[in-house]
Amino acid sequence: MRRSRLRSYWGLSFRQLRTRRLRVFLTAAGIVLGVGMICGVLLLAATIQRTFTDLYDSFYGQTDLVVSGSESAGSLPASALRRVEQSEGVEDASASILAVTSLVGEDGRVEEGSGSTLNVSGDDPEATDFTDWTTTEGRGIRGGREIEVEESWAEANEIGVGDTIRLAAPAGIYRLQVVGLLRFSSGLDFGGEGFGSMPLATARTAFDKPGVFDEVEVLVAGDDEGSVDAVGDRLEREFGKGVEIATPAAKGEDVQRQLQAFNVVLYFFAGMALFVGGFLIFNSFNMTVLQRMREIGMQRTLGATRPMVVRSVLLEAVLLGALGAVLGLGLGVLLALGLIALMRAIDFPVGDLELTWIAPVAAVATGLLTAVLGALNPARRAGRIAPIRAVLGSEGLRTRPGPLRALAGVLLIAPGLAGAFLLGAADETTNGVIAAGIAGIIAIFFGIALIAPFLIEPLARVLSWPIRKLAPVEGRIASDSARSNPGRTAATATALMIGLALVVGINSLGSSFLNSIEREFDRSLARDLTVQPRGFAPGQGPQQTIAKSLSQRIQKLPAAAVVAQERLVAVPNLPRVKGGKEGPQGLLFAFDPKVYPQVDTTDLDGDGASREQVYERIDSGQVTVGKGYADEDGIEVGDALVLEGPSDTRRARVAAIVETIFAGGQTVGLSLETMRDVYGVTADSQLALKATSDAARSDLERQVERLIERDYPNLAVLSNDELKSDVEDQLNQSFGFFNALVGVAIFASLFGIINTLSMSVIERTREIGVLRALGATRWQIRRTIADESLVIALIGAVMGIAIGSGLGWALLKGLSFGIPGVTYQPPVGTMIGVAVAAVILGLVAAILPARRAARLDVVEALSYE
Amino acid sequence: MTPAASDGLAPAIEIRGLTKVFGSGQTAVRALDGVDLEIGRGEMVAIMGPSGSGKSTLLHLLGALETPTSGSIALAGRRFDGLDDRELTLLRREGIGFVFQFFNLLPSLTAEENVLLPALIAGLRDEAIAARARALLDRVGLAGRTTHLPSELSGGEQQRVSIARALLMEPALILADEPTGNLDSKSEAQVLELLAELNRDEGHTIVMVTHDPDAAAVAGRVVFMRDGRIESDGLGRGLLDRLRRIREDLPLP
Numbered sequence A: 001m002r003r004s005r006l007r008s009y010w011g012l013s014f015r016q017l018r019t020r021r022l023r024v025f026l027t028a029a030g031i032v033l034g035v036g037m038i039c040g041v042l043l044l045a046a047t048i049q050r051t052f053t054d055l056y057d058s059f060y061g062q063t064d065l066v067v068s069g070s071e072s073a074g075s076l077p078a079s080a081l082r083r084v085e086q087s088e089g090v091e092d093a094s095a096s097i098l099a100v101t102s103l104v105g106e107d108g109r110v111e112e113g114s115g116s117t118l119n120v121s122g123d124d125p126e127a128t129d130f131t132d133w134t135t136t137e138g139r140g141i142r143g144g145r146e147i148e149v150e151e152s153w154a155e156a157n158e159i160g161v162g163d164t165i166r167l168a169a170p171a172g173i174y175r176l177q178v179v180g181l182l183r184f185s186s187g188l189d190f191g192g193e194g195f196g197s198m199p200l201a202t203a204r205t206a207f208d209k210p211g212v213f214d215e216v217e218v219l220v221a222g223d224d225e226g227s228v229d230a231v232g233d234r235l236e237r238e239f240g241k242g243v244e245i246a247t248p249a250a251k252g253e254d255v256q257r258q259l260q261a262f263n264v265v266l267y268f269f270a271g272m273a274l275f276v277g278g279f280l281i282f283n284s285f286n287m288t289v290l291q292r293m294r295e296i297g298m299q300r301t302l303g304a305t306r307p308m309v310v311r312s313v314l315l316e317a318v319l320l321g322a323l324g325a326v327l328g329l330g331l332g333v334l335l336a337l338g339l340i341a342l343m344r345a346i347d348f349p350v351g352d353l354e355l356t357w358i359a360p361v362a363a364v365a366t367g368l369l370t371a372v373l374g375a376l377n378p379a380r381r382a383g384r385i386a387p388i389r390a391v392l393g394s395e396g397l398r399t400r401p402g403p404l405r406a407l408a409g410v411l412l413i414a415p416g417l418a419g420a421f422l423l424g425a426a427d428e429t430t431n432g433v434i435a436a437g438i439a440g441i442i443a444i445f446f447g448i449a450l451i452a453p454f455l456i457e458p459l460a461r462v463l464s465w466p467i468r469k470l471a472p473v474e475g476r477i478a479s480d481s482a483r484s485n486p487g488r489t490a491a492t493a494t495a496l497m498i499g500l501a502l503v504v505g506i507n508s509l510g511s512s513f514l515n516s517i518e519r520e521f522d523r524s525l526a527r528d529l530t531v532q533p534r535g536f537a538p539g540q541g542p543q544q545t546i547a548k549s550l551s552q553r554i555q556k557l558p559a560a561a562v563v564a565q566e567r568l569v570a571v572p573n574l575p576r577v578k579g580g581k582e583g584p585q586g587l588l589f590a591f592d593p594k595v596y597p598q599v600d601t602t603d604l605d606g607d608g609a610s611r612e613q614v615y616e617r618i619d620s621g622q623v624t625v626g627k628g629y630a631d632e633d634g635i636e637v638g639d640a641l642v643l644e645g646p647s648d649t650r651r652a653r654v655a656a657i658v659e660t661i662f663a664g665g666q667t668v669g670l671s672l673e674t675m676r677d678v679y680g681v682t683a684d685s686q687l688a689l690k691a692t693s694d695a696a697r698s699d700l701e702r703q704v705e706r707l708i709e710r711d712y713p714n715l716a717v718l719s720n721d722e723l724k725s726d727v728e729d730q731l732n733q734s735f736g737f738f739n740a741l742v743g744v745a746i747f748a749s750l751f752g753i754i755n756t757l758s759m760s761v762i763e764r765t766r767e768i769g770v771l772r773a774l775g776a777t778r779w780q781i782r783r784t785i786a787d788e789s790l791v792i793a794l795i796g797a798v799m800g801i802a803i804g805s806g807l808g809w810a811l812l813k814g815l816s817f818g819i820p821g822v823t824y825q826p827p828v829g830t831m832i833g834v835a836v837a838a839v840i841l842g843l844v845a846a847i848l849p850a851r852r853a854a855r856l857d858v859v860e861a862l863s864y865e
Numbered sequence B: 001m002t003p004a005a006s007d008g009l010a011p012a013i014e015i016r017g018l019t020k021v022f023g024s025g026q027t028a029v030r031a032l033d034g035v036d037l038e039i040g041r042g043e044m045v046a047i048m049g050p051s052g053s054g055k056s057t058l059l060h061l062l063g064a065l066e067t068p069t070s071g072s073i074a075l076a077g078r079r080f081d082g083l084d085d086r087e088l089t090l091l092r093r094e095g096i097g098f099v100f101q102f103f104n105l106l107p108s109l110t111a112e113e114n115v116l117l118p119a120l121i122a123g124l125r126d127e128a129i130a131a132r133a134r135a136l137l138d139r140v141g142l143a144g145r146t147t148h149l150p151s152e153l154s155g156g157e158q159q160r161v162s163i164a165r166a167l168l169m170e171p172a173l174i175l176a177d178e179p180t181g182n183l184d185s186k187s188e189a190q191v192l193e194l195l196a197e198l199n200r201d202e203g204h205t206i207v208m209v210t211h212d213p214d215a216a217a218v219a220g221r222v223v224f225m226r227d228g229r230i231e232s233d234g235l236g237r238g239l240l241d242r243l244r245r246i247r248e249d250l251p252l253p
Ligand SMILES: Nc1ncnc2c1ncn2[C@@H]1O[C@H](COP(=O)(O)OP(=O)(O)OP(=O)(O)O)[C@@H](O)[C@H]1O
Pocket: B022, B023, B029, B030, B031, B049, B050, B051, B052, B053, B054, B055, B056, B057, B058
C-alpha cells in the first residue's frame, strides 16, 4: 500500500488511527451506538411530531377553534352549539360526538388487536364540513344507518362501498351501510385503527349519548390570528372552567406532550449508551497513552511541547469521535426506519421518516463532545509524560490509585443517589428534575469508576476462586492479569456495570410496582369477576364503553348477586382544592356507593368515620381522594374540592383518603350521580360482579361469558387472577422495552472488554511465548484469556447488581413519596439474568483475543520486546 | 539556528559541579557527584565506565531530559538552569540530536517520515526540509529504504534512520547512549563509522556512551567514569592505533 507522506505533526494522529484499525473499531463502537441511538430517537420524535400535526390538520381542516369537555372529561350539553353560534365573531360552527367502537366479524367475534377498533365521529350531514378529507368512492353520509370509513382501514378489513358492517356499540350490535370511503388530505391514517363518520342522530343512539356533543368546531369570521384569539377568550368566559377551548394545533400538541414523556425515556437511554461510549474512549486512550509512553517521550526529545502532545491525543479523539459519529448517523437513520416500521406494525400512526437537520447535528455534536471528554484525562496524562520516558518507557509507572480518589468517588456517589431520589420523588418531571436525576445517575457511575480500582483486588480474588478451582494454572494467570492493572480492569468492568446496573435499577422499579399492585389486588378485590372492554387501558386516550343494558341483564342472571358499575375518566387536571393550584393529571373514578362496598375492600381513611359513613357521604355528593394526590397537595378529610365539568361546577367535601397505588394514587372517587351531573358521563367503563356464593362463581362466569359472546363481542370477562396478569403484562411490556434499550449500552461495553483483552494479549505476548515454550497448549492459552474475560465480566456483574439495587432503591424511595404504599422489592430474577448475561458476554468477548493469543508464533512471541 | 549562535567563543559544552541524586534519605543514590567537564566544538567524546557509574545520567542531563540536583550545564555558552519546560523543549528541538540504544522509531511512520518528524514537530513542512530528509537517508546509506516501516528494517538500518533523524535539524550537539549496544558487529561498525565521519567531515560535536573499547576507539577523546565521578579524561593509550586500523578495515559506505 502506498501511503501519502506525512505532511504535518498533526497527521501523526491520523496515522496512528489508520495503523490500528482494530483498536479504532473497538474504541469507536460505543460512540457509533450512542450517536446512532440519539440520532434515531431524534428522527423518530420529529417524524411522530410531524405525523400528529398532519393528522390534526387534516382531521380539523379549516376549523379555527375546538370547544370540548376538558379533553376526554365528559360531554357538552346540546345547548353548547347554539351558544357558540350566537357568540360574537363566530362565522359558522358544527358539532359532533366522538366514540370508540369495535368492528364485529362475520363470526360474531371481535378480532384481537387494534385493527378492529374504529374511531367514530357523529356528524350533522346538513352542517358545513370543515374537515380536510375527500370522499374517494361512493358518497358522503345523508342520514339513517350509514357510515363513511377511511379507505386504508376499509381495505385492511376488506370492506367496500355498499357493504353492511356491524359495530359493537353501547346500544348493542349496530348494522351500518358503508356509503363511501374517505381519505385524509395528508394521506395519513390512524395507524391500524380505523376512522368513520356517521350521522349525528344515529351516533347518539348507538353510543348512548342523547342530547350531548363532545366537540364543537368553530370557524371564526376573519382570517387573522387576533380574531381567533378574541373569539377564544370570549368563548372561555362564556363556558367557564369545565370546557376547553383550543386551536387544532394546540390539541395536536397535547398528544405530543404525552409522547414527550416517552421521548425523555428514550433520550435517557440513548444518553446512557453514549456515556458508556465515552467510557470506552477513556479506557482505550488511557491504555494507549501507557502503551505509547516511550513514543511520546521520544516526541518530546525531538522538541514536541506538552500542549502539542495533549492536542495530538485530543485530535486523535476528535477523529475517532467524528468517524464514530458519521457511522452512528447511518445507524441512526436505519434505527429510525426500523422503529417506524415497528410502530406501524403495532398499529401506531406514523408517517414517513422526517429528516431534520437538528437530529444529525445534535447527534454528531454529542458524539464529538463525548469523545473529547473521554480523552481529556488521558490527554492530560500524555502531556505530563517527561522526555526521559523515551529511555525508560513505562517502567516503574504502575502507580496504585491514591486514597484521595476513593474519597472523591464516595463524595460523588452520595449526591448521585440524592439526584436519583429526586427524580423519583418529583410529581412533575420537569427538565430540571430530569437533569438532576440524570446528573445524579452519572455521578453515581463516575463515583463507582473512581472507587472500582480498589475493589478489583478483592473482587478478582473472590470471583476467580471457582475458575482457579477448575483450572488452577490458567485461573491463576487470569486472575493475576486482571489484578496486575487494576485501573484498566476497573474501567472495563465499570463500562459493563453501567448497563447492568440500569437493568437491575429499572427492574427494581418493575418488580416493586408489580409486587405492590398484587398486594393491593389481594387486599381490595372482593369481587369475583370483572367485565371490561378488550384492551381496556384508562389514561391512554378515549376508551370503549359498556352497553347500558348489560348491567341490567347480568343482574337478572340467577348466579349474580352484585353488579357494580365503574366509570373512569382520565383528566388532565384532577379537581383542585378550593383556592389551591391546578390539580395533577389523574383519574376520576365513579361508582354506586350503595353497591360498591360489596365488591371493594380498599382501605379508606375517613378520619374517624366508619366505612358505612364514608359511603353515605359519597352518596350525598362528597368525594374520596387517592393517597398519592392527597399527600402531595396536603389534602385532608373535610377539605373542599372544586369539581369543574362541562355540565356543572360545584364544591365537594373529601369524605376519605383512599390507600391505592392505581394511577399512582392520583385519583378522585365520586358517585355515579355526581359524575353525571358534573361531567356528563353516563357510560360504564367496567362492571364488578359478585356471585351469590363461592360455589356459584363458575356458573356466573359461564353465564356472563355466553351473554357477552353473543351480544357484546367487544367486551371481556376477567377473573381476579386474569385481571392481575393483565396488569402484569402491561407492566412487563413497558419494562421489556426499557430493557431492550439498555441492551444497546451493554452491547457497547462488550467492545470495551474485547479492547482490554486485546491490549492484555499484546502486553503479555512474551509471557504467552514463555508459557508455550514451557509446553502450554493453545487451548490452555485460550483458557487464560477467557478466564480473564470472565473475571472482568463477573466483577462488572457484581458491581452492576449492587449499584443497580442501590439505584432502584433510591428511585423507589423517591417514587414512594408520590405513591405511598409502594415498597422496595429486589428483582431477583433480573439479578440472576444479569449474572448469566455477564458470563455469556465475558465468553463472547474473549473469542477473538483468545484466538489471537493462541495463534501467536512461539519464537516471535519470545523475542517480542 | 543554535540557541547561542552569537557566542562564537564558548565551548560546545561546559559542565560545572554537576550532581544528580535519585531518591532521598536511606535509598538516595548519588548518580553524579560533582562532575566538571568541558567539551570543545567539533569534538567526538566517548564516555566509558562500569555499569551504574552515571554515564547515562550524565547524558540525560546534557540532553535536558532530566534536571540536575546541583551544578550547571551550558550549551555553547547558554546555561540550562532557569529555563522552563517550553524553553528546554525548544532547546532540544533545535540544539540537540538524540540517538538511543533502542532506536525509538515511531512504528507507524516510514523511514523517511521518521527522519522528517523533528521538522514536522517544529512546524517546518517545505520541500527543502523533505529534500534534506531524503539526502540524509542517502547519506546513511538507506536511499532505497525510504518508504519502509521500522518493522521492515534491520536493527542496524533502524539505528541509521535514527541517526539521520538526529541530524535533520542540524543540531550543535549529538548525544548517543550506547548506539551500538543492540547491534551485531557488522552493523555496529557501520554505525560507528557513520558517527566518526559526521564528526570528522561535518564537524558535529558528538558525545557517545559506550561499553565497547572498539566503539570508544573511534572517538578522539575518552572520558572514564566511576561512582558518579570522572576518573580519567584524555586519549587512551593505543586507542589511536585501533582507530586507524578500523578505518582501514572498513569499506566506505
Ligand atoms: N530514575 C532513577 N531512579 C533511581 N536511581 C537511578 C535512576 N536512574 C539511574 N539511577 C541510578 O543512578 C546510578 C547511575 O545510573 P546510570 O544509568 O547513569 O548508569 P550507567 O553508567 O549508564 O550504567 P549502565 O552502563 O548500566 O547503563 C545507578 O546506580 C542507577 O541505579
